Amino acid sequence: MEQISIISLITNASIPVQIVMAILAVFSIVSWGIIFSKWTSLARAKMETNKFIKQYQNSNSITNLYNAISVQNNRVTTGQMFFAGLSEYNKVSKSGITNKDAITANIERALSATIDEELNSYEKSLSTLATFGSVSPYIGLLGTVWGIMHAFIGLSNTGQATLASVAPGIAEALVATAIGLFVAIPAYMAYNKFSADVSNLEKRMYRFGDEFLNLINRKLSASNSNSQDM
Template sequence: MEAQTDLSMITLFLRADFVVKAVMIALMCASVWSWAIIFEKIRRLTWLNRHARDFEEQFWSGGPLDDLYDRIGKNAHDPMTAIFVAAMREWRRSIERSRNEAPSLKTSIAQRIERVMQITSEREVESIEARMGFLASTGSVSPFIGLFGTVWGIMNSFHAIGMSKNTSLAVVAPGIAEALFATALGLVAAIPAVIAYNKLSTDIDRYAKRLEIFSGEFAAIVSRQLDERR
């Protein structure tokens, strides 16, 4: 009798139907993976913003950009540095090829550099956004998966009641509790995923805007230097 009234989470899981157990396991795995993504994204965004701040200090320090490019070389470990390296590489290649070109062709150099920065920025932001879709899917689908487990569990409970013809609370409560536990797990998986997705999306958009501003500022510098070369 005591075992029948034990409503601990472990007991609810062990007593659950196979389908309900599968739902619970899926939701627990989704929750664990969501938290892993959340912590990884928080850590990475913190690291990216710190490195962006350090690079901006070097970029606006007044030193020659060629010297900064030579120091960085191929060690572009963050998106802002990668944008700078890609633009400087294209700048040097284009300048070598266009020393004797007409001014109209020099104008295309600025356009190519802007395009290189745009492509690099989009590729880097896409890398940062990786696995964000899983958080969105977890937040939107998990409650329904939990609800499916609940409906299935309640159906089994009513079937057991019909077979035993016993409607006492002591008999009904464990089965209903098992079913509702699936809904609870669905909410446990969904709520943090939704909150984290909204917060991380905002932070990523803010960082992408930071890259866009830097690209625009660097494009203005390139355009100004091309004008001085004419």
């Protein structure tokens, strides 16, 4: 009996099944590209977040820290929040606004906008992973159903119901389901992992935002003049 290989099953499959396999192959390439990209960006974000928070906690002067990070072009998460918040504070101070609530509100909006921008960048393409994880098994199943139907139609034409005549057609059909699962499983796992990472970053950014606003409020409360020059 001639040995059946995965490659031969794919190459000998009917055109509709091959189209399904090609679609799933594209899904797999795209999803793995997203996985590697997100893995890299989120790992860097977590590392830079930890690094900046240590700098912030150990810094004796927020002005010196601001000057140090202002020349950096790779600010992310909490570092970018600190830069945006203090930049907004300096703009408001230079504009002559002295009302504490107004200053705090402006800084809070700057922090919120930065958080939204950061989260959008990390959440980008995650929905694609979720979509691939959801639809790939069904697309593979479509190929399987078509392949089995094709195999039984061919069997009805030959009139010989033997295992040797049915097995290749059913096997090539089941390959489509296997490929669909191969696409869906890593896509779903990566989506859950990255979603959890983004959620943790979001919590840390909001926590830092609260700490930063408290710092600004303390500075404003301690000021005895109309100048909020820090």
